[in-house]
Amino acid sequence: MADNGKQNGDVVKVNFNFRRELARKVEGNLANYCYQCGACVGDCPAAYYSDEFNPREIMLKVLYGLGDELIREDSVLWLCTNCYNCHERCPQDVKPVEVIISMKNMLADAGIYPKGVDRVIATFESTGRTVPYSASIDNRRAKFGLPPLSPVPVDEIKQLLEPADKGDES
Amino acid sequence: MKRFAFFPGCLIPARYPAMEFAIRQVLPRLGIEPVDLPGASCCPDPIYFKSKDKVSWLSVAARNLALAEAQGLDVFTNCSGCTATLSESYHLLKDDKLRARVNERLARIGMEYRGTSRVRHIVTLLRDVAGYDTVAATVTRPLTGLKVAIHYGCHLLKPSKIMQVDDPNNPTVMEELVKAVGAEPVRHGNWYLCCGKACQVEDLPAKMMRDLLATVNEKQADILGLICPTCFSQFDMGQLKVAKQFDEDFHTPAVYYLQLLAFAQGIPYDDLGFGDQRIKPEVLRNFEEVPATTES
Structure with missing residues (x-):
């Protein structure tokens, strides 16, 4: 090397x-x-x-x-x-x-990720969570007397993910 | 009651609600009131999303911390990954320049990160806020003789300067908590090894798991005690895969500590979701009280 x-x-x-x-x-x-x-x-x-x-x-x-x-x-x-x-x-x-x-x-x-990584990132960016929501989650929670998952304001998350115009290199 | 903002993360509320149930049962008995954080998102996770863009990762973490700041509360997590993200963000955002960059983004949604809420892992609440003696005093069903192989996992302890939980070379917090429920902590030969879940190739974590589980078997532990839902999935579903791949007899059930404590506090086995596990900790049934009345 x-x-x-x-x-x-x-x-x-x-x-x-x-x-x-x-x-x-x-x-x-x-x-x-x-x-x-x-x-x-x-x-x-x-x-x-x-x-x-x-x-x-x-x-x-x-x-x-x-x-x-x-x-x-x-x-x-x-x-x-x-x-x-x-x-x-x-x-x-x-x-x-x-x-x-x-x-x-x-x-x-450079757009190079392993497949599994790509999927988790996409789920987070579109839902604000890394585990995609489904009705069966709330059903299972109900079995334990837990309320449905509290909603994530995805719009707020998406606004945070936008890079700044300048001076914000990442 | 001492109040702490409860940051539940993604995995526990969505995949392992039994763990959340146990936490909500256990904490009030220890004088701790978990306060919900409406609008909290993924921490975001320290493996996948952090590897895309650290500044975005910090910005979302800062938003979650700002939700706790708005309530004037320190925040606790039930997942070592969430603890890693939030603790590291708290640490990095002491840097004025970085905090300004993150706050520029938060201003878009009318929020500001100030750095006023400290981050705690739930085991440190048990140790430092309740105390081992208080934990022990709530136990009505001591798990005498139960051998618990402890898996600390990585992000509870390291990096120690940032996590500030315990000495990563010789931690004691999990051993003490296992003793508090009357069980016997066991340190196996590969206790220090990572669960491997965050590694993005297949064969490497499988070999790690094989070596780790071999030393757990040597100690003839009844269960694996752990404190992270990612490690849990690796030892529950993952253990079966590794056993099959290497044709080994790996079968030690993993138990999230707060569920173990809830069981020791008298909550019935059947209410704690153990039946949903791939490898069920049936050994715990030996500790269930014999019903006083004859069963119908």
């Missing part, structure tokens, strides 16, 4: 455009503080159970600006279990999981 950051012989060429784009996301700039100690790897269940996923390597790719290897179909980023162990262990407060989620925001900008 490290060879990919090297062009023109041994000279490492960093793609700062990718890093600048990532830095515009909330907490997208944190990888800058990574000194590659690998504390994030030991406790990472995805790294333990997969040969493809290694949070230290992902942070290194970010430092080199190798966005093409991360922002693509079948991105390795989706192997992250979101367990937050790396966030807990990092001595530099890099929060690798947050850097990964910021890159998922870039994947979303």
Whole structure:
């Protein structure tokens, strides 16, 4: 992988455009503080159970600006279990999981999501909930003496999801 | 009665109403009054929607928190995912610039986020507001000898600086709550492992679950005790899938802690929705009182 950051012989060429784009996301700039100690790897269940996923390597790719290897179909980023162990262990407060989620925001900008993710997002954006409403839900609630689900003002949610005209990069 | 805004999220009210029923039964007995938050939406979820756009995610979370602020109440959640979203938003929105960006959006609907309502997971209400002794004092049906393998899940504890619930390397809150109902907490070898539900590939979480459930079996636990509806679905439906896939005898019923407490407080097994589970905690029936009168 490290060879990919090297062009023109041994000279490492960093793609700062990718890093600048990532830095515009909330907490997208944190990888800058990574000194590659690998504390994030030991406790990472995805790294333990997969040969493809290694949070230290992902942070290194970010430092080199190798966005093409991360922002693509079948991105390795989706192997992250979101367990937050790396966030807990990092001595530099890099929060690798947050850097990964910021890159998922870039994947979303490029319109690339796994199918299941796409579906949950669509349900949320159209109903304000991640579980689609159905009458059978209220029937089951009634069995426990619970009132019907309280309505979500979807119009308000939709207004919040509109990006600002300018100065609101995400 | 101490009042807290109740943020129920999506999964529990829609998929697991028995959990909500248990919460509404249990809390008043502990001197806690849950106050509903009309108009609350999905938190939004910290896995799917957050991965689309963090600023929109923060804006919707801020709206939910502003609903609690309007009532002048701290807010509690019954789901570790909701706790993660709302706690992290509370933390991130201490940043003036980010709060201004989010408030620009909230202004469109005539709302403002101020950061005046703290976020609590329901287990911290039991520990810090009621207290373990009070919880124990409400138990009328001690679950003596019941071995409960505890699954903390990830987002209750981590990131610890933001969640501020317990020490993620050696937490005690669930052990103490299990002892409060008279049962025996069991820490299995892979207690620290994630349930895997948030991972977007199939084989990786299945292998994790296999290893986790193998150590639960080693301890011969009667049930798995947990506090997150996402972990619950992974251990109820998901456990059967993993058992089939690896041809293993995995069968430990998962029980959401508030339902366990409601049962220990005397609510009948049949009223608590346990029959709807894929793997039913029938072992609890052993603790039901023998009826004083002969059955008809």
